[in-house]
């Protein structure tokens with residue numbers, strides 16, 4: 001993609017003139033502020049203006065008067081009364097300075113405890129529990145009630161940090177392990193900021209790389225708004241082809257880039273009022289083939305005060321660099337080690353010699369212990385069909401999902417697997433990212449994944465939300481040169497790997513997609 005022709009690469013500037021009145025209002029508020037100190041500013045525009053202003057101030061001379069989110073002493077402190085003693089004022093400054101540093105220390109300790117790594121300026125304090133969301137940010141009771149109903153007792157580390165970042169009007173790029181609650185980390189601030197339903201056009205867009213993930217995200221959003229009116233729409237084929245968006249109330253629109261780009265072009269969907277844009281599985285969205293469509297969406301979301309955020313379990317440096325060019329004063333939040341697998345998954349490598357050996361090993365493993373639900377990943381849709389034909393007559397309730405199936409067939413495959421009707425689901429990478437199947441006990445990489453990122457996402461379908469899981473990766477002679485890349489991910493998440501594998505040369509990994517023999521146990525003349 002050409003740097004200078006793409007909107008994604010263009011710099012974003014803040015329109016100070018446009019928000020001058022909000023800024024003035026904020027200054028007034030600051031002086032008359034009698035609010036409890038923990039309650040945060042609700043308006044992202046105001047927050048942005050103040051942080052821009054504060055940056056300037058800091059350069060001049062007064063570092064300690066910077067408002068630090070989570071610590072609002074200076075933000076709320078009154079201006080000095082004319083008859084006040086100068087000594088008293090100096091005492092106040094000293095006290096404030098001490099408290100400021102104490103708060104920074106508390107934040108640092110808390111982040112260390114939860115493995116939260118941040119970079120950026122004026123980073124908001126992480127929050128400790130959901131009650132604090134109400135205290136600090138006036139979170140509405142419907143949301144807290146729904147969280148309790150969903151069984152969310154404690155925020156996860158990514159939620160503790162990313163939610164305050166977004167609520168304070170800062171852009172964010174976040175990398176946290178699979179199954180660690182990233183969806184709620186971006187949906188919660190959107191719901192809190194939107195406050196109420198509106199018929200004034202689309203206000204938030206969530207982009208997901210696959211239809212299945214978009215549908216799942218829409219379903220999760222709906223669970224979170226139970227008891228509260230909001231218009232949440234999933235961009236379906238019908239909607240993209242036939243809807244009159246000017247008459248369709250929509251607060252949050254969830255879509256794949258392809259369908260959204262189509263609707264923008266053909267249905268003249270207006271995204272100029274969008275206040276929040278989330279790129280979920282952002283590294284996938286930045287891959288060739290999708291990035292052009294994402295670019296069109298980013299361009300259509302032309303509101304200058306839009307907040308963009310990027311979330312994924314894998315965040316390559318190239319994507320980070322690209323993200324920096326489109327984001328404004330973003331905060332970077334990394335949980336644990338960047339690009340690592342969830343530590344609750346027991347990972348194993350099994351050598352099967354050749355392609356023939358895979359089916360034998362699989363059948364043997366199922367005969368010894370089949371602990372459903374099991375997800376089986378293969379390299380492409382042809383192999384998915386072949387493996388399904390092999391396993392469908394075995395007594396293991398297998399099903400298959402790949403891109404050649406109709407939308408309804410894909411939905412049925414997912415639903416049957418979710419409900420337990422299917423025990424073993426054979427899949428291509430189409431469901432490797434983001435899909436949240438509760439309690440997948442084992443992921444089997446029947447075919448070796450084509451990248452370390454694909455490995456992390458595939459095995460991340462198990463071991464979610466703190467549960468334990470298992471991942472088995474079968475490999476043949478053809479995969480040996482690529483073993484080290486997966487082995488590195490395994491050791492980084494605490495799994496043991498034989499020393500000979502760790503001594504292999506690290507391959508500069510493009511996509512490892514070898515030509516594989518077809519999957520069949522039938523003699524050739526029978527086929």
Ligand SMILES: Nc1ncnc2c1ncn2[C@@H]1O[C@H](COP(=O)(O)OP(=O)(O)OP(=O)(O)O)[C@@H](O)[C@H]1O
Nearest residue numbers: 152154155156178179180181182183313434436465
């Ligand atoms: N605070 C919480 N407490 C308990 N469960 C939670 C919490 N937050 C999210 N969950 C649950 O954890 C599961 C995984 O969450 P989610 O799908 O958002 O993970 P993710 O980080 O987006 O994973 P992936 O990288 O695979 O997309 C979901 O079932 C979700 O309901």
